[in-house]
Amino acid sequence: MNVDSLINVKRNPRIPELASGDTVRVYIKVVEGGKERLQPFQGVVIKLQGGGVGATFTIRRIAYGVGVERTFPLYSPRVERVEIIRHGKVRRAKLYYLRGRSGKAARIKERRVDREKELAQTERLAAEAEEEAV
Numbered sequence: 001m002n003v004d005s006l007i008n009v010k011r012n013p014r015i016p017e018l019a020s021g022d023t024v025r026v027y028i029k030v031v032e033g034g035k036e037r038l039q040p041f042q043g044v045v046i047k048l049q050g051g052g053v054g055a056t057f058t059i060r061r062i063a064y065g066v067g068v069e070r071t072f073p074l075y076s077p078r079v080e081r082v083e084i085i086r087h088g089k090v091r092r093a094k095l096y097y098l099r100g101r102s103g104k105a106a107r108i109k110e111r112r113v114d115r116e117k118e119l120a121q122t123e124r125l126a127a128e129a130e131e132e133a134v
Helices: 096-100 115-133
Strands: 023-032 035-049 056-063 066-073 079-086
Touching (some): 035 096
Antiparallel strands (some): 023 079, 035 056, 056 066
16 A cells, blocks of 8 residues: 555646756745745756655756755645756666756757647647546
């Protein structure tokens, strides 16, 4: 028996299928005082880890010349949505080698993807999630 089978947790439909090398913008719900706002964090996916409820993904970006990495749980209700800005063409699952590179050496080539198919898939997943919720 598995903990995942005991806990009925559904994946967030506003988080599309991610892959290492993708440049994404993650919107996180941040509570400040009594207010709640969305804080964007944009960067390159350097790691996808886990397959169950504890699955996470790590985003890396350079802010004011300093590398910043942030790890997000895939099933977290704090993650409002994820936008894929571009798909990267990489041959590794873990892109830790980007930590030692900066500037043009840290560039990742773009993988061409049919945007219409991607949008249709995202809409289909959202519709399935709504059907399950009802």
